[in-house]
Amino acid sequence: MKPFAFERARNVDHALSLAAAAPGARFLAGGTNLLDLMKLEIEQPDTLIDVGRLPLADISETAGGGLRIGALATNSVVASDPRIRSRYPVLARAILSGASVQLRNKASMGGNLMQRTRCSYFMDPAMPCNKRLPGSGCSAMGGLSQATALFGASEFCAAVSASDMSVALAVLDAEVETVRADGSVRRRPVETLHRLPGDAPQVDTDLAPDELILAVELPPPPSGGQVWRKVRARASYIGALASVAVAGDRVALGAVAARPWRARATEAALAGGAAPSEAAEAELASASGEVGRKSLVRRLASDAIQESRKGGRS
Amino acid sequence: MRTEIRVNGVDHAVDVDTRTSLLDFLREHLDLKGSKKGCDHGQCGACTVLVNGVRINACLSLAVMHDGDHVTTIEGLASGEALHPLQQAFLTEDAFQCGYCTPGQICSAVGLMAEIAAGQPSEATADLNAKVVLTDAEIRERMSGNLCRCSAYPQILAAVRRAAGAAA
Numbered sequence A: 001m002k003p004f005a006f007e008r009a010r011n012v013d014h015a016l017s018l019a020a021a022a023p024g025a026r027f028l029a030g031g032t033n034l035l036d037l038m039k040l041e042i043e044q045p046d047t048l049i050d051v052g053r054l055p056l057a058d059i060s061e062t063a064g065g066g067l068r069i070g071a072l073a074t075n076s077v078v079a080s081d082p083r084i085r086s087r088y089p090v091l092a093r094a095i096l097s098g099a100s101v102q103l104r105n106k107a108s109m110g111g112n113l114m115q116r117t118r119c120s121y122f123m124d125p126a127m128p129c130n131k132r133l134p135g136s137g138c139s140a141m142g143g144l145s146q147a148t149a150l151f152g153a154s155e156f157c158a159a160v161s162a163s164d165m166s167v168a169l170a171v172l173d174a175e176v177e178t179v180r181a182d183g184s185v186r187r188r189p190v191e192t193l194h195r196l197p198g199d200a201p202q203v204d205t206d207l208a209p210d211e212l213i214l215a216v217e218l219p220p221p222p223s224g225g226q227v228w229r230k231v232r233a234r235a236s237y238i239g240a241l242a243s244v245a246v247a248g249d250r251v252a253l254g255a256v257a258a259r260p261w262r263a264r265a266t267e268a269a270l271a272g273g274a275a276p277s278e279a280a281e282a283e284l285a286s287a288s289g290e291v292g293r294k295s296l297v298r299r300l301a302s303d304a305i306q307e308s309r310k311g312g313r314s
Numbered sequence B: 001m002r003t004e005i006r007v008n009g010v011d012h013a014v015d016v017d018t019r020t021s022l023l024d025f026l027r028e029h030l031d032l033k034g035s036k037k038g039c040d041h042g043q044c045g046a047c048t049v050l051v052n053g054v055r056i057n058a059c060l061s062l063a064v065m066h067d068g069d070h071v072t073t074i075e076g077l078a079s080g081e082a083l084h085p086l087q088q089a090f091l092t093e094d095a096f097q098c099g100y101c102t103p104g105q106i107c108s109a110v111g112l113m114a115e116i117a118a119g120q121p122s123e124a125t126a127d128l129n130a131k132v133v134l135t136d137a138e139i140r141e142r143m144s145g146n147l148c149r150c151s152a153y154p155q156i157l158a159a160v161r162r163a164a165g166a167a168a
Helices: A010-021 A035-040 A076-080 A082-087 A088-097 A099-106 A109-116 A164-171 A265-271 A276-284 A290-310 B024-028 B085-092 B101-118 B138-141 B153-167
Strands: A004-008 A025-028 A049-052 A059-061 A065-070 A175-179 A186-189 A210-219 A224-233 A241-247 A250-254 B002-007 B008-013 B046-052 B054-057 B068-073
Touching: A010 A025, A010 A049, A025 A035, A059 A082, A076 A082, A076 A088, A076 A109, A082 A088, A088 A164, A088 A224, A088 A241, A099 B054, A099 B101, A109 A164, A109 A210, A164 A241, A164 A250, A224 A290, A224 B024, A241 A290, A241 B138, A250 A265, A250 A290, A265 A276, A265 A290, A265 B068, A276 A290, A276 B085, B024 B046, B046 B101, B054 B101, B085 B101, B085 B153, B101 B138, B101 B153, B138 B153
Parallel strands: A004 A049, A025 A049, B002 B068
Antiparallel strands: A059 A065, A065 A210, A175 A186, A175 A210, A224 A241, A241 A250, B002 B008, B046 B054, B046 B068
């Protein structure tokens, strides 16, 4: 691990002023992804700003009937909250299907969203990767990666978001609230927090370096069943080959793009009266990638939509 | 960087390199070699310790992140000569072969018991709104962050079931 300075943020303003003063700094919360990548020297920040003790861990009701989840609420706390379990079961299920208990106990709401978009070649410093070293090439093109992007990839990168949680947040129309050193507060949908790779795959999100996530806000849950499904290579504790979240008449796909992928074509087809299998196919019509994985996503989405119409599973 | 940590009830005020993981701090600075370094990337669980009563991977944390925290390692579970019920259950059920993953398995299982007592669900929980019942499927899912390359999983399952049954 490269040497770095370590700053303990005393409050949000202190964290933001530290970030503004150190352009190469990164915010540190649970550290489960950032420290892993620093050990591999894939991430080499010169300063870590520890925001882990800031008072941003509350989960509270909003005036609009939704929930506001502080950026530092751990994944375990969020998935265990009775309000999340009863009103947003798709979110609880998505979180519980990710990582291990040890990691979920440490990983935060904001940190889960900020984990690096990646594929196995990004994690292997011996191999070319445009995301890790811009201009070095993409080993995933024609490579052995099992979970590459079906939607929104470019010739430079086909890495996918590894966050199960974000797929559920996208289907629930959740918004991310951030603040910058100049005091400006901004909200954006979780769905568009991450950018598509284009010709700059090294940039995962459109957050500025001094922009700190304060909270995620959930609007009231939509009517209708909620379903979470995840397919992977073993029973537990491994990333998705594909996932799908359904909430009412909304559908989002996971592990198929650099961001949680709202299946708008599927939603439009369902609104037009299409059968679940036809609606799933409508989204896959614009997908790139191998036939087998597209078939997996199509069948997974179709099954989840049908299950949601039976009321889902709490 | 100046950091104060209480480990197994003993306070330590130390000056550590910012790069020092909590695991390396426990092993190399405090000579508590029970917590093991397996993968050093949060994938195997051999480094599992309890921080303020909650189980985490000590390899994916920096010592300087734990200023003011209370850490419990495998060395801090027994009361004098009296083993922790989970330590005794691992002996009774012969729940290890080489033993390298065992401290992490036991600390993880101690965390599991607290999570069950707090009513936290898992992926194996059929009804998110009902009381959690500690079935074998629940134990397997909740222990999936701890690998055992000797594959003593059936005995580990039996040990956790035994300790949990005694606590229920």
